[in-house]
Amino acid sequence: MPVPRRFRRNQRGNVAMMYALILPILTFGVGLAIDFTHAAQVRTKLNAAADAAVLAALTPGMLQQTNATAQAAAQNVFNGEIAGLASLAAGDTTVTIAVTNPNGNALIRNATVAYSAQNENIFAGVLGAPTFLLSGTSTASAAIAPNINFYLLLDNSPSMELPATQAGINTMVSLTPQQQDGGCAFACHQAITNNIDTEGNPCAKTSGSTTTYSAPTLNGSMSGPGNSYCAAWQGTQIDGYQLARNNNITLRLDELSSAVCCSSDSLMYTASAARTSSTQPTPPVYQFAVYSMDTPWSVPGATPGADANNYLVMGLTSNYMSGWNAASPNFTVMQMYENNYLCQTAACDWGVKVDGQGDIATNYDVALSSINATMPDPGNGTNVPGDTPQEVLFFVTDGVEDESFDGVRLVQQINASSTDTDYCTTIKNRGIKIAVLYTAYLPTPNDTYYEQFVAPFQSDIASALQACASLGLFYQAAIGDDLGADLITLFQTAAKAAYLTN
Numbered sequence: 001m002p003v004p005r006r007f008r009r010n011q012r013g014n015v016a017m018m019y020a021l022i023l024p025i026l027t028f029g030v031g032l033a034i035d036f037t038h039a040a041q042v043r044t045k046l047n048a049a050a051d052a053a054v055l056a057a058l059t060p061g062m063l064q065q066t067n068a069t070a071q072a073a074a075q076n077v078f079n080g081e082i083a084g085l086a087s088l089a090a091g092d093t094t095v096t097i098a099v100t101n102p103n104g105n106a107l108i109r110n111a112t113v114a115y116s117a118q119n120e121n122i123f124a125g126v127l128g129a130p131t132f133l134l135s136g137t138s139t140a141s142a143a144i145a146p147n148i149n150f151y152l153l154l155d156n157s158p159s160m161e162l163p164a165t166q167a168g169i170n171t172m173v174s175l176t177p178q179q180q181d182g183g184c185a186f187a188c189h190q191a192i193t194n195n196i197d198t199e200g201n202p203c204a205k206t207s208g209s210t211t212t213y214s215a216p217t218l219n220g221s222m223s224g225p226g227n228s229y230c231a232a233w234q235g236t237q238i239d240g241y242q243l244a245r246n247n248n249i250t251l252r253l254d255e256l257s258s259a260v261c262c263s264s265d266s267l268m269y270t271a272s273a274a275r276t277s278s279t280q281p282t283p284p285v286y287q288f289a290v291y292s293m294d295t296p297w298s299v300p301g302a303t304p305g306a307d308a309n310n311y312l313v314m315g316l317t318s319n320y321m322s323g324w325n326a327a328s329p330n331f332t333v334m335q336m337y338e339n340n341y342l343c344q345t346a347a348c349d350w351g352v353k354v355d356g357q358g359d360i361a362t363n364y365d366v367a368l369s370s371i372n373a374t375m376p377d378p379g380n381g382t383n384v385p386g387d388t389p390q391e392v393l394f395f396v397t398d399g400v401e402d403e404s405f406d407g408v409r410l411v412q413q414i415n416a417s418s419t420d421t422d423y424c425t426t427i428k429n430r431g432i433k434i435a436v437l438y439t440a441y442l443p444t445p446n447d448t449y450y451e452q453f454v455a456p457f458q459s460d461i462a463s464a465l466q467a468c469a470s471l472g473l474f475y476q477a478a479i480g481d482d483l484g485a486d487l488i489t490l491f492q493t494a495a496k497a498a499y500l501t502n
Contacts, residue, residue: 049082053097056073063142087120096115112139158189161189163185187249213238260290270491272321293334313327393427396436396439435470435474440477470497
């Protein structure tokens, strides 16, 4: 075989030649892999440093400091975390830290750390790449539980004198068969008795500390069974309120008082527990004030038709649990002089009756305008000097307005008339949140007042009250509901919503 052909067919030594040719490529490939792996490790440490930096700006203690202080703390943490990374090119590491309050909300803080660094290579420098660019961003947010003043506006009109359960309603009706409608579920409180609203009720005579009860012996002028009223020697005929008390019937007003404070399933207890469990170095301050709607007829010293103030049950205080224990006896039902006559003063038994108004007792214009004037403009609820607490109105009512307008009796759901001022919107426009607990007005078909005045619009009450409430702060309590649990739900929702005040 000719020499050229033998040379061409001879393959001995090819592997060695090929290895010699690809060895530099393999070497640089391994080197680049090492550089990439090392850079990835460094980037992981840089990311961890950025995470630690944003968290340093959002610790409970740091949230009480200014944004500038938080930014400096984040910078120091980042610098400390990367101090041991010797492979970072000197002078080529930059970090941008932003600590802000979204939409100007001082209760919420956003922290962002963005870094850029050059990591020195070992092998890639031969190929003209002495460093790899590393960059990343870390972002986090946190919120401060705000200081809040809670103003409770509690409906204590006669409709809140319904029993708290259906069984209680049935019992009240069965105890009052001789009354005009053949049984009344309302435990109405009257200064003067022996009338159609108390017909058939027991007589009460007090001697010293002992009260004895007896059945009425006088026949009234109305048709029906005799022995309907009390003779002078029998004492006073008790009203529906005392009848409920004598039979241990819990009224919605009683349940509302217990729901406010101070058992473990009450509003104020929950607020106190929430504050105590706070992880903030300076826990939020909650204050409560309580008003009832004794307006405008039964406020002490009020002039009918002139004064327009809610009755202060408990002034604004941070010692609200002990405050309510002392003040709660003043949270009582509105008292009528007698049917179709109101009382001029809260001391109704020693007051005078007001003619021509019927038993009108629920004036939302008066109640809401009064509470609006009482509540100051809200702040952000931070501890920054000069800031003030947020303001939240808790409005508990059955939603039925019963007032006189230009001499005409209006019975309607809240803000149903064009003559009303929409105080709900007025209050909310000031930045005050309104939480509404609707203690549903219950159908009482045997009651002529209900059938004539309330039944025609009862289905619209809930939607009207929901429109009054701030978004997400409306709750409807049905018959037999635990009002304490309902108030707790509203409190927790309102406290959470307070983080997003702006």
